[in-house]
Amino acid sequence: MKIAFIGGGNMAAALIAGLANKLTPGADIHVVDPNADALARLHKQFGVTTANAIDAPVSAADVIVLAVKPQSMREVAAQLAPFVVAARQPLIVSIAAGIRGADLSRWLGGYGAIVRCMPNTPALIGLGVTGMVAMAGVGEQQRALADDILRAVGATVWLDDEAKIDAVTAVSGSGPAYVFYFIEAMQQAAAELGLSEEQGKQLALATFNGAAQLATRSVEPVSLLRERVTSKGGTTYAALTSMEVGGVKAAIVKAVHAAARRGKEMGDELGAAD
Numbered sequence: 001m002k003i004a005f006i007g008g009g010n011m012a013a014a015l016i017a018g019l020a021n022k023l024t025p026g027a028d029i030h031v032v033d034p035n036a037d038a039l040a041r042l043h044k045q046f047g048v049t050t051a052n053a054i055d056a057p058v059s060a061a062d063v064i065v066l067a068v069k070p071q072s073m074r075e076v077a078a079q080l081a082p083f084v085v086a087a088r089q090p091l092i093v094s095i096a097a098g099i100r101g102a103d104l105s106r107w108l109g110g111y112g113a114i115v116r117c118m119p120n121t122p123a124l125i126g127l128g129v130t131g132m133v134a135m136a137g138v139g140e141q142q143r144a145l146a147d148d149i150l151r152a153v154g155a156t157v158w159l160d161d162e163a164k165i166d167a168v169t170a171v172s173g174s175g176p177a178y179v180f181y182f183i184e185a186m187q188q189a190a191a192e193l194g195l196s197e198e199q200g201k202q203l204a205l206a207t208f209n210g211a212a213q214l215a216t217r218s219v220e221p222v223s224l225l226r227e228r229v230t231s232k233g234g235t236t237y238a239a240l241t242s243m244e245v246g247g248v249k250a251a252i253v254k255a256v257h258a259a260a261r262r263g264k265e266m267g268d269e270l271g272a273a274d
């Protein structure tokens with residue numbers, strides 16, 4: 001299977017790391033990006049072929065992954081349109097936040113074989129999760145192909161309604177950043193309490209890994225697992241009370257809503273009719 005990536009930045013690199021020489025040989029992955037350093041790194045690491053502008057190997061691809069910034073998508077789609085027409089019905093996979101399938105299809109000259117995906121960066125180590133929705137022009141085989149690609153880098157969750165992808169973006173697309181933010185806060189507190197940087201890192205990361213695994217493997221709700229840590233009048237109670245007083249949970253819920261709103265807003269702004 002030949003896969004072309006338009007855009008070879010952070011998220012493309014995470015996906016390529018999971019796919020190259022696993023689902024398909026590195027040499028069957030072609031990456032287009034104006035940034036020569038990014039291309040050199042990807043070529044060296046994974047053996048992918050590269051180009052600084054859309055070229056013939058893109059037309060030869062079975063799957064074209066659009067991994068540029070949402071703000072670049074319209075221009076890139078216009079550049080890509082003649083190559084898609086020349087090709088044999090490739091599957092287009094867009095990972096851009098906000099960009100709606102109908103807008104992308106219009107920019108591609110009415111091309112409809114588009115799957116809209118929202119992966120996340122743990123794809124880099126095969127532990128990603130991707131929300132996906134197929135546009136009406138996607139056949140069963142292409143839908144299965146999209147699923148194979150994203151399952152090579154983690155789990156997939158199919159949606160029946162494209163509007164829900166803004167929620168996926170807010171929860172799991174952006175989600176790793178919230179987790180890293182929480183880990184940073186734990187590490188800062190560890191340092192303030194006199195632990196070394198290394199000790200704080202080890203304790204915070206092992207706690208996140210352990211708690212996430214416990215929650216994943218447990219049949220019980222996460223709230224019950226939380227209660228089991230919280231002894232009456234004890235240390236966890238003191239911490240959680242402080243978080244409640246500080247409005248931490250409400251702030252997190254509000255933040256996730258802000259991300260979802262931003263996704264919709266980007267769709268409105270960037271997809272506005274020509």
Ligand SMILES: NC(=O)C1=CN([C@@H]2O[C@H](COP(=O)(O)OP(=O)(O)OC[C@H]3O[C@@H](n4cnc5c(N)ncnc54)[C@H](OP(=O)(O)O)[C@@H]3O)[C@@H](O)[C@H]2O)C=CC1
Pocket residue numbers: 006007008009010011012032033034035038067068069070072076095096097118119120121173174
């Ligand atoms: N980062 C994440 O966690 C996630 C990102 N996404 C989505 O993935 C997409 C890419 O994000 P991310 O990887 O973070 O962004 P990056 O900025 O890291 O990557 C985008 C890349 O596209 C390149 N580029 C710009 N214009 C073109 C062009 N005309 N043709 C080919 N390549 C071009 C950029 O080059 P240059 O830097 O020189 O402009 C850059 O290397 C976005 O749409 C984002 O919404 C989705 C899920 C998660």
Ligand SMILES: O=C(O)[C@@H]1CCC=N1
Pocket residue numbers: 097169173174
């Ligand atoms: O921040 C963003 O817009 C992208 C989409 C999800 C994660 N990063």
